[in-house]
Amino acid sequence: MEDKLVQIQNEFDQDIAQINTRDTLEACKIKFLGRKGQLSQIFKDLSSVPGDKKPIFGQKINELKVRIQSELDKIEKQLGQGMDKPNTEDTDITLPSLKKEIGSAHPLTLVIDQICNLFIEMGFLIVEGPEIETEYYNFEALNIPLEHPSREAFDTFYLHKNYLLRSHTSPVQIRYIEKNKPPVQIIVPGKVYRPDATDASHSFMFNQIEGLLIDKGITLAHLKGVLSVFAKKLFGPNTKTRFRPHFFPFTEPSAEMDVSCTACRGKGCRVCGQNGWLEILGAGMVHPAVLKAGKIDSKQYSGFAFGMGVERIAMLKYGVDDIRLFFENDLRFIKQFG
């Protein structure tokens, strides 16, 4: 009996040194004080002790019980105050945290989101459209005639008969104005496809963002205003813009917008081919034939449209020098963004 008591006491002393959480505390309580615990076991054994020694051992067992109880209470109190370990000196606050790492958004998503949000701030709505398109929406309705050299800029993957993978996001212009009357003010992000040989600056799949604004009294001055604000929001308030005449079958007049080089601020460098300007987007006043496809009277309404390549802008903004990096998805690349 005597030995047994000493053994319990030693075991308890060992165990409490290990207690550092509520769970281990609870386990210890059960082990010593529980219904089937060591103390209730030894109380049962008391019956086999000779009668005269019963009170002595009874008292000793009770003393041990009280001691165990108070030690455990003390630890419970410490744990209750938020200390996982009684001994606070073991916490090394410089050990790495146990945070769950947060993922990174794809850089192209970041740019798409940023651009779309800039236009939302100017009152545009985000609209999307299908990637599998027809000749009509991809070409005819956009005033791009069959077998015309103007189609060369839009080399296209064909699927079956007149089905194709859209080579630009402009078909969404038509789909939208077929169903919505002016005023129209939309921004359209999406993937487009062109059979281009892949190299550092070409990809057979890429992302475009298209914009369309149609209302009464819209002029080329508004096109310039909106797109210059956009360029300043995207590349910084000191960004200069330049509009040059260009040709697109679905706009007339048409323009390309250059921004002052993001690398040299217009002084001329390798990025801008020494001329200080970077071409960013194509734009123009919506061609009457396109308005007609949406049954909009071009005598009453006018509008402008624009389109830009997301990858090009992302490359300029982030200094990425190879378009293929976006689709290779090396996590060491992706984790540098968002």
Place this chain on the structure above:
Amino acid sequence: MKVSLNWLKKYIDTKIQAKVLVDKLTNAGLEVGAIEQKGNDTVFEIEITSNRPDWLSMLGIAREVAALSNARKIKLPKTLPLKIKQAKNKSFSIEIKDKKGCPRYVGRLIKDVKIAPSPGWVKTSLEAIGSRLINNAADITNYCLYETGQPMHAFDFDKIDGGKIIVRRAKKGEKITTIDGVKRDLDESILIIADSKKPVAIAGIMGGIDTEVSSKTKNILLESAYFDPIIIRRASRKLGLSTESNYRFERKVDTDNVLFSSCRGAYLLKKICSCNTDDPYLDVNYIKIAQTKVQLKAENVERLIGLKVSAQRIKGILQSLGFTVKNNNKNSLTVIVPSFRSDIKLEEDLIEEIARIEGYNKIKEAMPPIKAHLEPACTTIYQAKAKIRQLLLGQGLNEVMTYSLLSQNSLDAAKTDAQNRINIQNPLSAEQEMLRNSFIPSLLKVINTNLNRRIKEVKIFEIGNVYTKNNNNFNEEEQVVIALTGTSLNNWKDHSRKVTFYDLKGIVENIIESFGVLNYRLKEDINACFTTSESAVMISDAKEIAVLGKINKQILKNFDITEDVYYAQLPIALLTKSMKKDYKYSPVPKYPSVIRDIALVVKKNISAQAALDIIKEVGGKLSVKTELFDVYTGNQVPKDCKSLAFSIEYQSREATLTEEQVNNVHDAVQDALLSRLKASLR
């Protein structure tokens, strides 16, 4: 196109500095790329848009420079007389069999030529723009092409059988060896120039080697013609042959220019090859294109470009560009379009010309009036995608973007459905031959790339389309897809462990619960892509809202991956359909709850779901929450059994539950579990 400044100065008297000219041209839509200094000459590379074939010539560019430098006229180069009496010409004949394919053909015979190298000034001009020198006769046709924009061809007349030029479609089986030495098969779609026996040139594209001008040539037949753009374009594509000549025909040459250029060419040949040009030319099948007249109102210029331009100024600009302008009244003009401007059809086209010459930089920027939209700034689908993206990023997944086009091999390697794939008819490489009908090959490639680069933990997602066909109906479905591989927990405190099915399941649950879908169940499923034991679909309202599982070993082997990969896909449209429109408050429970634990020993094939269903059914409204807190297999239970321990929370909305009430319901739950699952208590 390359443009030499010295060459330009032959037609326009200007002292303009190269740098100033470059800016002016660029701002007028003739974007100057590379600038090269060649001796005392400056050569520009100008990007010519496909609507302006008239700019594919020095004269066209000179006309533009004139308009940009305050409307000075250009000097036209010298030619032989344009108007002659069409005397009967007996020495040769021209027959146009395809009248639509060739609406004008001017041929003239030039006798007694002396073929030699070109004189210095021709050489200098052609070398400046990088055109290869051949001999004086061939060089003159090239010189004219660059000067006037009209492609021409010189035949060795003595090799033309029967002295007869026939413009017709080729016959199937006919062949020609072109001057580049390549023997080419012809067919009915190709327009050719033939003599009485054989093809002598592919119309508008390249001449034949048999009738090519050589050092022995005595007499030349000089061709200047208009060929149909579409016929030429198709032939060029079919033959895989593209030249400076067909480039211009495809974009439409100027029918009026056909004769002018012939007379210019003859003039130069006479001057250089000391030949006899007395023979009259033949101008055959000249189908005049109707003049285009466009009405233009001055106020419409301002209406479209936001810049006020006076009618007087408008008139001046258009005249300097070669248009004929008549006043209807002070502010209304009738504009007659010159034959070299086939791109001008509408008032808007003219307005662009005015804006171009005035300069877009004169137009002051303005903001359109603000509109308040009732509809949200983005569609439900777009919002859903943004929400899913944030949720997954927050759970440590990285976003990827992969190609929608793949090789058949990679789709086969991932065992995707072989019936519903969509082929690309004109892929450039095998890597683009099909649209993906599953993201599995795309994501496995990303995993392979990263594992090969010793990145141990690859947790990725993508939002994008898969494409399928049903007969010939095409369908694209937007999905969010997730792939996990490698370690799940990796820090100094907890034990590192590999990702499991339950990690994936948790992520999927988080997505669908965030859309307010709570009544879902996971069902075992058979899927060729997954291992049989870990393949499931998530069902809600009888619809499959997610597919998830462990990619099977064979597929992983096909992609050279040795780690386990867990994959899930969720169609986005279905999620948004069940999306909660708004939140609705329900009172927080007022009365305390009681928690009772129960540990069951059941056969291994009994699912946790079966037990949870019984607890829910028997516990009824009072069992508000059940947590499974332990699963055990091992020595303490029989070999074919496992232990499941649940913690059940009982609570009433009406009153505090009495001990007896809790006992009653818990006993009933326990009895049901034991009897229905043939379980015992542990």
